[in-house]
Amino acid sequence: MRIIHLEEALHQHFNYDFFRQGQKEIISDVLRGEDVLGVLPTGSGKSICYQLPAKLLDGITLVVSPLISLMVDQVKELKAASFKEVIALNSFLPFQEQQRILKNLDAYRLIYVSPEWLQKSAHLNYLKQLPVKLFVVDEAHCISQWGHEFRPDYQRLHEAIAALNHPRVLALSATATPDVQRDIIQSLHKPDMKKHIYPMDRKNIAFCVEEAENDQEKLERITEIIASYAVPTLIYFTSRQAAEEVALSLAAKHPERNIAYYHGGMEAAERLRVQQQFMSNHIDIICCTSAFGMGINKPDIRLVIHYHLPLQIESYIQEVGRAGRDGKSSVGMILYQKGDFRLSANMVKNELPAIENIDHLVSTIVALQRQHMDLPSPEQLHMLLDINEGAARFIQRQLQKHGLLRDNEWLIDEEKWKQVRVSVMNYLEKRQLYKNKKLNELYQWIQTKNCLRKTLYHPFQNGFEKPSDQCCSNCGFDWSKWMPSSSFKTAEASYPVNWRKKLQRILHLEEV
């Protein structure tokens, strides 16, 4: 085999002169044919870890990506860098065009797909005819965070890997705690994955936890803070409605700032616009749900405030990690009130079905079958049982796993259900316990009297870097000593009035 000089290849194909931390080690292992789990901090160039192998391997690299918008960005970027043999396959492609592309898939070296797309046997059949040499799972923590309930096809990637005759696997993530790493490895059925784990602590972020009595007080605190600091800011919420409401009242109190909201219930075009205006500093504060963030690479976000708590520490690390990508001093602030825990606990609970829901489903299907009536599609499950969509997906996945459901076909009989009921019930309990454990970890962390930085990172890695500015509110964090550098100009100074008007229209604020 020809000896490849990786630096030369990197220069030749991507015009970089040297590798960043971790890249070369991961790429060497991948080229050697190993299965690899790579956990690299954000902004460290994770995508090169599979893009360079895609150039060097004699075959196709398949990348599973969680969002269409991420795939589109990647493809655009690669094409701009004259890597042309790239395609993203998803529901945005017109049917005819997809058919045409599927018949000519061997024209590509790098193919992006969603986990759902990959589950269609017709799609997989096309891929099976190709020499797929590398199977990449980008943002691999999704396997653990979404795969159990929200997007169960993330837990079925191992089926595709087997169907493709076991190409080497590369799973990449920026924040995978040991719990998540275990989950990824187990779910992919690759117990011998080689781990390349790099620390994820962020020395330029100071952590600040403050307790408030109620929502009113939270709002007042945020109002004060954004009055003092005109910096790009994210405020995270658990409810879409709360995000919108707070955005509106902040906008009313701070007419000099450009404030928008962002959540999954908005039109795609609107979401894109808010995101782009934030990137270009036309918006400086976004009140958002967890929908905002993946793939956002704005270097100068200085302040990330949590108005509500996320459901696990992993989510918190991801969300706060969007601050200070440029290495400059930033703050992660958590505002909480005692009752917030109940909100989170409720969300966790609603994500899982009760075993009675499944009993009810089984007897309903059996009754319908007896009367030769039409059976509901699995997609209608949450309507039928009047449960959360995630809970319905959980049922779907469990029935699939035990052979009571195949594609869209119910294979239910009461005897079979009786046999597997106990194991489904056990799994359900296990998930509930796990989720409560994760929630509890976060809650313990918020309430600790010890150093927040140490308590946050200690369970996941050995030590952490000395903070470059202030440490945390348990180590004497002082707002008055925080001097964020701001490349940011307020919209008033740098943009003509019509921008303001436009933004106010976005916020549905009529001019008074």
Add this chain to the structure above:
DNA sequence: CGGATCAGAGATATCTCTGATCCGGTGCCATATT
């Protein structure tokens, strides 16, 4: 927790108020006829 929604009671046959109850967040996918 806080809000939205709903059922039932109250003074009167349509509405208004009150207390109980429920729920909140992430995104793929979809293939049809004129």
